[in-house]
Amino acid sequence: MKTKKSQQLQAQIVDSTNEFLTTNQGVKVNDNHNSLKSHERGATLLEDFIVREKLAHFDRERIPERVVHARGTGVHGVLKLKKSLEQYTTADFLNNTETETPLFIRFSTVAGFRGSTDLARDVRGFAIKFYTEAGNFDLVGNNIPVFFIQDATKFPDLVHAVKPEQDNEMPQAGSAHDTFWDFISLMPESAHMIMWVMSDRAIPRSYRMMEGFGVHTYKLINAAGKVHFVKFHFKPKLGVHSVAWDEAQRISGKDSDFHRRDLLEAILEGNFPEWDFGVQIIPEEDEHKFDFDLLDPTKLVPEELVPVEIIGTMTLNKVPDNFFAEVEQVAFSPANIVSGIDFSDDPLLQGRLFSYTDTQFHRLGTSNFNDLPINRPLNEVHNNNRDGFYRQQISKGKINYSPNSLGGGCPFQAKASEGGFTSHSSEYTGMKVRTKSDKFFNHFSQAILFYNSQAEYEKQHIKDAIAFELSKLESSEICQRMVNNLTNIDLEMAQYIAEKVGAIIPQKVYRYENHAVPANANPADYQSITIKSSLEKSEALSMANTVKGSIATRQIGVLFADGFDEKSLENIVRAIKTGGGKPILIANKLTAIKGDKGTNISPDKTFFNCASVLFDAICTIGGQKCVENLANTPEAIQFLDEAFKHCKAIGFDANSDLLVAETHLSKKLKLNHIGVSIGGNTIEFLKYVGEHRFWERELSRKIPS
Numbered sequence: 001m002k003t004k005k006s007q008q009l010q011a012q013i014v015d016s017t018n019e020f021l022t023t024n025q026g027v028k029v030n031d032n033h034n035s036l037k038s039h040e041r042g043a044t045l046l047e048d049f050i051v052r053e054k055l056a057h058f059d060r061e062r063i064p065e066r067v068v069h070a071r072g073t074g075v076h077g078v079l080k081l082k083k084s085l086e087q088y089t090t091a092d093f094l095n096n097t098e099t100e101t102p103l104f105i106r107f108s109t110v111a112g113f114r115g116s117t118d119l120a121r122d123v124r125g126f127a128i129k130f131y132t133e134a135g136n137f138d139l140v141g142n143n144i145p146v147f148f149i150q151d152a153t154k155f156p157d158l159v160h161a162v163k164p165e166q167d168n169e170m171p172q173a174g175s176a177h178d179t180f181w182d183f184i185s186l187m188p189e190s191a192h193m194i195m196w197v198m199s200d201r202a203i204p205r206s207y208r209m210m211e212g213f214g215v216h217t218y219k220l221i222n223a224a225g226k227v228h229f230v231k232f233h234f235k236p237k238l239g240v241h242s243v244a245w246d247e248a249q250r251i252s253g254k255d256s257d258f259h260r261r262d263l264l265e266a267i268l269e270g271n272f273p274e275w276d277f278g279v280q281i282i283p284e285e286d287e288h289k290f291d292f293d294l295l296d297p298t299k300l301v302p303e304e305l306v307p308v309e310i311i312g313t314m315t316l317n318k319v320p321d322n323f324f325a326e327v328e329q330v331a332f333s334p335a336n337i338v339s340g341i342d343f344s345d346d347p348l349l350q351g352r353l354f355s356y357t358d359t360q361f362h363r364l365g366t367s368n369f370n371d372l373p374i375n376r377p378l379n380e381v382h383n384n385n386r387d388g389f390y391r392q393q394i395s396k397g398k399i400n401y402s403p404n405s406l407g408g409g410c411p412f413q414a415k416a417s418e419g420g421f422t423s424h425s426s427e428y429t430g431m432k433v434r435t436k437s438d439k440f441f442n443h444f445s446q447a448i449l450f451y452n453s454q455a456e457y458e459k460q461h462i463k464d465a466i467a468f469e470l471s472k473l474e475s476s477e478i479c480q481r482m483v484n485n486l487t488n489i490d491l492e493m494a495q496y497i498a499e500k501v502g503a504i505i506p507q508k509v510y511r512y513e514n515h516a517v518p519a520n521a522n523p524a525d526y527q528s529i530t531i532k533s534s535l536e537k538s539e540a541l542s543m544a545n546t547v548k549g550s551i552a553t554r555q556i557g558v559l560f561a562d563g564f565d566e567k568s569l570e571n572i573v574r575a576i577k578t579g580g581g582k583p584i585l586i587a588n589k590l591t592a593i594k595g596d597k598g599t600n601i602s603p604d605k606t607f608f609n610c611a612s613v614l615f616d617a618i619c620t621i622g623g624q625k626c627v628e629n630l631a632n633t634p635e636a637i638q639f640l641d642e643a644f645k646h647c648k649a650i651g652f653d654a655n656s657d658l659l660v661a662e663t664h665l666s667k668k669l670k671l672n673h674i675g676v677s678i679g680g681n682t683i684e685f686l687k688y689v690g691e692h693r694f695w696e697r698e699l700s701r702k703i704p705s
């Protein structure tokens with residue numbers, strides 16, 4: 001396995017095999033090691049155009065990072081349509097089941113800088129560029145279906161508040177600080193999103209195990225010009241899974257590239273990640289039938305009210321050749337839309353239509369950024385946009401204006417029947433205002449719905465996550481205000497958190513209107529209306545109901561030492577591979593380890609270059625000497641205890657009592673064996689691995705590690 005992967009990596013390494021080194025002008029370089037000097041020990045000459053070019057280019061290698069979503073990674077893939085949406089839209093890529101649409105997807109965190117860690121507690125960007133035959137369609141979504149704010153004008157404030165504080169640039173990639181919670185505590189519309197961000201959705205196990213959402217309501221327009229509202233969904237075939245918060249923090253230290261490495265490795269190994277692509281479709285006449293406003297991006301449409309119809313599969317199948325050229329230079333925009341789809345009047349979406357192109361001009365330094373290979377549409381671009389920095393297109397002839405007669409009127413405008421984009425014409429009546437519809441003030445109903453839909457352990461994780469964040473605040477006023485706000489979602493949750501963080505424990509639901517409104521704030525933000533959600537619970541909101549049962553692509557750490565039972569190692573490795581999992585052999589050194597029959601096996605990793613948190617499950621190999629060796633290796637014990645602490649499956653080989661007895665978890669085994677298999681029962685162990693985690697043992701069976 002190791003060899004196959006190294007071969008694939010090797011194939012990616014050299015791009016200019018058998019080519020001479022040249023300057024940017026194509027002149028062959030004879031010496032790439034010495035500058036041109038006046039004599040052997042003399043000064044470097046200004047004349048040295050080779051060194052000048054090399055250094056000047058290097059000096060300009062960095063471009064501004066994205067102001068949000070700076071940390072991310074991207075790969076190529078394809079969308080295969082299974083079911084036509086022809087009755088709803090004229091967009092060819094959504095109604096022609098013969099087409100396969102190539103795409104580029106970029107996953108990201110929001111708050112951290114480009115060099116920050118993958119495992120921050122944060123929303124994940126889920127931005128897709130579909131290269132359709134009719135032009136590029138970008139769905140710039142997230143792994144959470146709602147957003148913090150309702151209006152684009154609040155975005156710079158939100159981002160200033162969550163990014164590192166301006167006086168000391170701390171903390172990096174974290175929301176556990178005063179400015180973020182100050183803003184949030186004064187913005188009740190963020191209540192629903194806060195529940196999601198404090199849930200385990202914000203610490204995914206893998207990009208491959210996250211849902212994707214278009215978030216906003218869009219419109220589909222069919223050939224008769226009829227409108228249907230639509231929400232876009234991506235559901236991972238591997239299920240939605242997360243890590244534990246303690247684990248996330250440790251992974252950040254052990255491998256800050258954990259998510260990008262996981263994605264690239266899966267694709268290089270041929271385990272192409274897949275998502276069901278689905279839509280929720282709402283006829284235009286049903287726009288007002290919900291207890292929330294369809295244009296409000298802090299609300300989702302519960303799947304019980306409008307089911308998600310699966311219409312295709314998204315498969316990710318190719319890693320980029322060059323990170324900068326593709327991942328850094330890709331420029332997404334919700335304004336990149338194709339005929340047959342249109343924007344809704346969601347005020348957050350409307351603001352985004354301006355912001356993305358504007359930021360690309362700045363970040364990529366030119367209005368010609370669409371000429372970059374990763375941004376180019378499949379079809380040819382013909383228009384009269386001209387010149388600007390780094391123009392790639394060589395426009396021929398004299399015609400750069402329209403209307404023209406000299407060019408025969410080219411390029412022509414396309415009629416709607418020829419695929420020309422026509423904005424759906426809607427009727428607007430009313431006064432120009434700076435306000436929003438009444439239902440936008442319904443801040444808590446879906447926050448309550450989300451919380452009530454969680455399994456008990458998920459609720460516990462949310463409570464602990466908020467307690468963690470608020471415990472880091474320096475301002476007790478902000479902390480108390482936030483605790484009081486939370487009573488609007490769940491009084492018991494607010495009381496638990498208050499007790500943990502030393503706030504006054506609220507005894508009743510705190511009415512929002514009682515807030516002292518800061519002088520520069522909008523009093524309307526503090527209003528909230530109470531509409532009870534028509535649903536008590538929604539199954540789709542809980543990760544407890546996700547796909548389980550397969551060990552495919554699970555990373556299983558196999559601990560072994562000198563004297564290991566060769567037969568046993570062979571069996572477990574074979575069983576893991578048969579199930580599609582990935583066995584990783586771990587020992588106390590990288591030098592070959594000797595088995596009980598004298599065979600030498602080289603470990604993949606060692607205790608000192610990896611950690612238990614980087615694996616989905618841990619098992620041990622038997623053999624009397626091996627068990628003794630592992631029992632005498634503190635790192636091996638720590639691997640096992642840490643895996644237990646993080647609720648992972650653990651498998652001990654037969655006759656491993658000595659090793660079991662050394663662990664802390666052995667004391668807890670008396671209580672319950674759930675997720676821990678003893679005695680070399682591989683089938684049982686792998687069944688546990690397929691369950692992903694055993695969160696229910698977390699509270700009752702806490703152990704130090």
Ligand code: HDE
Nearest residue numbers: 066068069106125126127141152155215351352355356359
């Ligand atoms: Fe973004 N957002 N955003 N955003 N956003 C950017 O564009 C912005 C919002 C999202 O991988 C920026 O090219 C405004 C919602 C993703 O390259 C910037 C508003 C959602 C990415 C920007 C929002 C997103 C961005 C920074 C409020 C989920 C990463 C660099 C009106 C539906 C794309 C860039 C990538 C990136 C602005 C709100 C998702 C500054 C003004 C809601 C996934 O233009």
